[in-house]
Amino acid sequence: MSTIVFAVIAWCLTLGRLHFIKQSARGRKLYIAGALVLSTLILFPWCLRGIVLTGYPFYPATAMGFPVDWKYPQDAARLYVALVHSWGRNPDARIADTQGYLWLPGWWHQAIRNRSAIQVPLAISLAGLAVAVIHRLRRRRVSTSRWLLILVPSLAGVVFWFLASPDPRFGQFAIWTTAGTLATWGIVSVDGGVFQGRYVSTVLAGLLGLLLWCLISFGWKQPYQSMLAAKAPSPLPRAGLTVRQTGSGLKVYLPMQGNQCWDAPLPCTPYPDDSLRLRDRENMRWGFASEGRPDLLYRY
Secondary structure (H helix, E strand, O other): OOOHHHHHHHHHHHHHHHHOOOOOHHHHHHHHHHHHHHHHHHHHHHHHHHHHHHOOOOOOOOOOOOOOOOOOOHHHHHHHHHHHHHHHHOOOOOHHHHOOOOOHHHHHHHHOOOHHHHHHHHHHHHHHHHHHHHHHHOOOOOOOOHHHHHHHHHHHHHHHHHHHOOOHHHHHHHHHHHHHHHHHHHHHHHOOOOOOOHHHHHHHHHHHHHHHHHHHHOOOHHHHHHHHHOOOOOOOOOOOEEEEEOOOOOEEEEEOOOOOOOOOOOOEOOOOOOOOEEOOOOOHHHOEEOOOOHHHHHHO
16 A cells, blocks of 8 residues: 555556557557556456455555455554554554654654665665756756656655655655666766766766665675575474453464464464454354454554
């Protein structure tokens, strides 16, 4: 759902571009029909998955809910949205503590230390934008190609990500698209303009250095070393469990510490729900139904 603004705006721009493509009327219709078919093939299974799991095609949005008995209660879905919204601002705070703007200094202090998600794309974006602006101030021709329209969905996606749930990992698609577009704009502006020869090489080397800095920050070496050194798959941790019975008599396992069930017997959840029940009392494969999550409502 964090991609919805980015994807919808990008899709509309693409459809508009196809409408004005230099082709015959029949050719344009074929292109548009192909785009619609491809979009449907991508979107329909995702919506179907949402309906099967929650009763909503765009969960956690509660619009267009289907009248099925496993549909997640709207109040609980809204609470989930509030939790994600709060968690993105400060994962260790209560919902009431992440309202207004008091959370912003703490969030920025944590986010700016994230090299691969914030520091590197921010540096690339500012470098590309600075080169393009300097070129404009020197009254030189700056590329204004149509591909710069990519900035519309990417910047809108960044704004939506920040307002919805600003955890850095939720916004990487928009952040890095913005960085890539601005970097390309800077490179195109430099090429063949006032900056020649060694200046072009300097800009490209600087961008390459930032990308290598980002790659190193991912800590890619240690996971590969651990994987190659392992002679057999590591066993899953064993979680300490307690058993809780819901109002319907269903026995649910709860981890005693943390929120990981690991290889615990089913059903296991760190978020108990006293109204949870089996849709088919004889078979778990048909899923569950619930009236909400009173424990979550109490906790938050």
